[in-house]
Amino acid sequence: MTSLTKDQTPARPGGPVLEVRDLRVWYGTDRGPVRAVDGVTFDLRPGEILGLVGESGCGKSTLGRGLLGLLPEGAARDGELRFRGKDMLTLRRREQYRMRGSELGMIFQEPLTRLNPMMRISDHFAETLRAHERRISKADVEQRSLEALRVMGIPPTRFRAYPHEFSGGMRQRIMIALALVLRPAFVVADEPTTALDVLVEAQIIRILHNLRATYDTSMLLITHNLGIVAEACDRVAVMYAGKVVEIGPAREVFSNPQHSYTRELLRSTISLSTTGLNFIDGAPPDLTDPPSGCHFHPRCPDAMQICATTEPPVRDLPGGVRAACWAAEVAHGRTLDEDARRPLPREAISVADEA
Amino acid sequence: MSAASGSLPRYILVRLLLVIPMMWVLLTLVFLLLRVAPGDPVTAAVGDKLGPEELDARRAALGLDRPMIVQYLEYLGDAARFDFGTTISDRRPVLEIIQAQGGATLTLTVGAFLFACLIGIPLGRVAGRRRDTPLDAGIRLFGVVSYAAPVFWVGLMLVGLVVKYVPGWPTFGIADPETIFYVPDKTGILLLDAIIANDRISIVDILQHHVLPCFTLGLLLSGVIIRLVRVNLIRTLGDDYVEAARARGIPERQVIRKHAFRNALVPVITVIGLQFALTLSGAILTERTFNWPGLGDTLVDYITARDYIAIQGLVTFFALAIVVVSLLVDILNALVDPRVRY
Numbered sequence: 001m002t003s004l005t006k007d008q009t010p011a012r013p014g015g016p017v018l019e020v021r022d023l024r025v026w027y028g029t030d031r032g033p034v035r036a037v038d039g040v041t042f043d044l045r046p047g048e049i050l051g052l053v054g055e056s057g058c059g060k061s062t063l064g065r066g067l068l069g070l071l072p073e074g075a076a077r078d079g080e081l082r083f084r085g086k087d088m089l090t091l092r093r094r095e096q097y098r099m100r101g102s103e104l105g106m107i108f109q110e111p112l113t114r115l116n117p118m119m120r121i122s123d124h125f126a127e128t129l130r131a132h133e134r135r136i137s138k139a140d141v142e143q144r145s146l147e148a149l150r151v152m153g154i155p156p157t158r159f160r161a162y163p164h165e166f167s168g169g170m171r172q173r174i175m176i177a178l179a180l181v182l183r184p185a186f187v188v189a190d191e192p193t194t195a196l197d198v199l200v201e202a203q204i205i206r207i208l209h210n211l212r213a214t215y216d217t218s219m220l221l222i223t224h225n226l227g228i229v230a231e232a233c234d235r236v237a238v239m240y241a242g243k244v245v246e247i248g249p250a251r252e253v254f255s256n257p258q259h260s261y262t263r264e265l266l267r268s269t270i271s272l273s274t275t276g277l278n279f280i281d282g283a284p285p286d287l288t289d290p291p292s293g294c295h296f297h298p299r300c301p302d303a304m305q306i307c308a309t310t311e312p313p314v315r316d317l318p319g320g321v322r323a324a325c326w327a328a329e330v331a332h333g334r335t336l337d338e339d340a341r342r343p344l345p346r347e348a349i350s351v352a353d354e355a
Numbered sequence: 356m357s358a359a360s361g362s363l364p365r366y367i368l369v370r371l372l373l374v375i376p377m378m379w380v381l382l383t384l385v386f387l388l389l390r391v392a393p394g395d396p397v398t399a400a401v402g403d404k405l406g407p408e409e410l411d412a413r414r415a416a417l418g419l420d421r422p423m424i425v426q427y428l429e430y431l432g433d434a435a436r437f438d439f440g441t442t443i444s445d446r447r448p449v450l451e452i453i454q455a456q457g458g459a460t461l462t463l464t465v466g467a468f469l470f471a472c473l474i475g476i477p478l479g480r481v482a483g484r485r486r487d488t489p490l491d492a493g494i495r496l497f498g499v500v501s502y503a504a505p506v507f508w509v510g511l512m513l514v515g516l517v518v519k520y521v522p523g524w525p526t527f528g529i530a531d532p533e534t535i536f537y538v539p540d541k542t543g544i545l546l547l548d549a550i551i552a553n554d555r556i557s558i559v560d561i562l563q564h565h566v567l568p569c570f571t572l573g574l575l576l577s578g579v580i581i582r583l584v585r586v587n588l589i590r591t592l593g594d595d596y597v598e599a600a601r602a603r604g605i606p607e608r609q610v611i612r613k614h615a616f617r618n619a620l621v622p623v624i625t626v627i628g629l630q631f632a633l634t635l636s637g638a639i640l641t642e643r644t645f646n647w648p649g650l651g652d653t654l655v656d657y658i659t660a661r662d663y664i665a666i667q668g669l670v671t672f673f674a675l676a677i678v679v680v681s682l683l684v685d686i687l688n689a690l691v692d693p694r695v696r697y
Contacts, residue, residue: 068602070598070601070602097601097604097605097606097607098604099604100601100602100603100604101602101603101604101605102604105602105603106599106602106603108595108598108599108602110595113594113595113596114595114596114599115596115599116596116600116613116614116618117596117618117692117693117694118617118618118621118691118692118693119613127600127603127605127609127613128603128604128605131603131604131605131606131609132604162693162694164693164694175599178603179602179603
């Protein structure tokens with residue numbers, strides 16, 4: 001496998017590929033700053049796949065893009081972000097560009113619009129390889145591109161075709177090949193199968209899952225589909241209103257959710273055995289002015305008085321799970337005084353919901 | 356080779372066949388428009404000079420006494436053979452007029468297009484990249500003004516400025532009378548003749564004469580191009596493949612150039628082609644302003660003389676030119692954009 005891995009020596013052998021500490025991302029808007037990612041902390045080991053789930057608008061995509069520095073103008077990052085020990089937040093723009101594609105890759109949601117319709121597939125590969133390896137020969141470009149496409153099951157005869165000559169599933173496989181041709185150590189896959197039908201979805205997920213065997217790639221897999229997480233991910237992070245509320249081994253989190261939001265999210269999953277539809281009342285909060293205390297308390301069925309006033313601490317729980325929830329605190333033996341434990345009255349829920 | 360490239364000849368063939376119905380509609384419109392105008396062409400052109408019998412004879416000679424449908428079919432048949440008729444007022448074949456003066460209009464229009472692109476594309480690109488800055492606002496204002504300002508007014512202003520600040524710079528005509536006398540007529544296009552004759556002094560003289568009229572007409576066109584390039588660049592800068600290119604670490608300048616800017620130019624090609632009609636009407640006014648010996652100038656003369664046959668012939672030729680340009684634009688588009696070929 002040494003021929004497949006790049007000859008970059010990690011700063012700390014065996015250490016995590018990615019270390020994220022208290023990362024914040026915010027956008028400036030007319031109504032004030034939007035705290036789209038609000039203090040996220042996690043590590044990613046080589047070859048590990050971390051699923052990232054949560055409702056739309058809770059900051060999943062922003063977190064994914066924030067890790068790559070792929071944010072729109074007017075956005076800012078804060079906190080700590082280390083890739084193989086290298087501090088990513090103090091890097092210069094040029095340096096960031098150099099790392100993108102070669103060390104940090106991205107796979108997007110909409111494969112149909114992510115390839116330049118005026119460029120041949122071969123041009124996309126040549127451009128990408130040349131941007132990072134200026135002196136690469138024409139033969140090398142072709143050989144490496146075709147190898148990446150072959151792994152994705154795209155025949156070499158289609159190398160010089162245009163994007164519109166491929167189906168959606170093929171285009172997504174081309175996008176994956178394009179993201180992986182430089183063998184990045186870390187890839188963000190932002191809902192890579194949302195636009196595709198179920199059979200193609202299964203195929204893409206299998207490909208992504210096999211990447212770590214082939215390339216030892218670490219991945220952040222953003223998805224709405226909890227089934228995919230259970231299938232393909234080692235660990236899962238549940239995000240709500242810019243915060244990771246629970247993170248842990250996928251099996252553990254799914255079988256024994258600690259945070260009320262995780263539990264409600266799992267209950268909302270539809271399967272063949274589903275008899276009624278469960279959903280969580282209300283919508284994720286406005287991130288320019290998030291609720292006090294636990295961001296989820298206005299919608300939480302288990303909300304207590306303390307949830308509305310005090311942010312729950314992040315706690316390491318048995319089974320390698322980390323969660324930030326007062327109900328979990330109580331369940332794991334923390335004693336709160338009577339006032340704090342009183343259930344939050346219904347009115348408060350609706351008022352807070354309106355706010 | 357992929358399937359898309361293979362279908363290019365087929366696309367061009369279909370596009371060529373479409374020229375026939377397009378031309379037919381245009382010719383019919385020209386024919387009808389001139390027939391619904393009140394009065395008959397002969398009386399209008401030479402009615403004050405000849406007696407009633409001679410006028411009848413003229414009408415018969417032109418075939419105007421025959422039924423409308425016969426005239427129509429004959430007109431179509433003639434146009435198909437590039438015979439645009441003979442003028443009533445001075446009895447010149449229209450084709451001869453086109454051969455003698457088309458060259459001047461051609462070089463004027465091409466020069467204007469060059470100026471328009473040289474001004475419009477870079478300014479539009481800057482405005483699109485620096486969106487909503489004072490620079491962008493200034494460029495957009497310039498675009499609106501240059502498009503809205505009447506071409507003869509702009510021409511006169513520029514002539515005034517040039518006369519004051521660049522004395523000796525030619526402000527009217529296509530060349531010095533001396534140049535016109537010395538350059539042997541071979542192609543009907545003066546600039547080309549001078550180049551063939553390898554006469555450097557004449558080439559410089561002709562080019563100098565071109566600058567002011569071409570710039571004036573180009574300015575008119577540049578306003579449209581600025582807005583188009585700006586709007587399309589803003590659109591493509593937000594396209595998904597641009598973000599995807601950034602995510603692959605393609606340097607920002609290359610992302611703008613190869614992805615956003617190049618793709619923004621595709622619709623611009625189409626509209627610039629459509630603007631050709633505007634250029635022709637602008638050329639008529641420009642030629643008047645600068646005393647340019649082109650078709651537009653001649654057309655105005657014949658309109659004043661109410662020579663319907665001459666007008667019909669020249670307008671038919673303009674229509675043909677527009678059809679040819681739109682054909683070229685479509686083929687160019689197919690060459691640039693692989694998706695068009697389907």
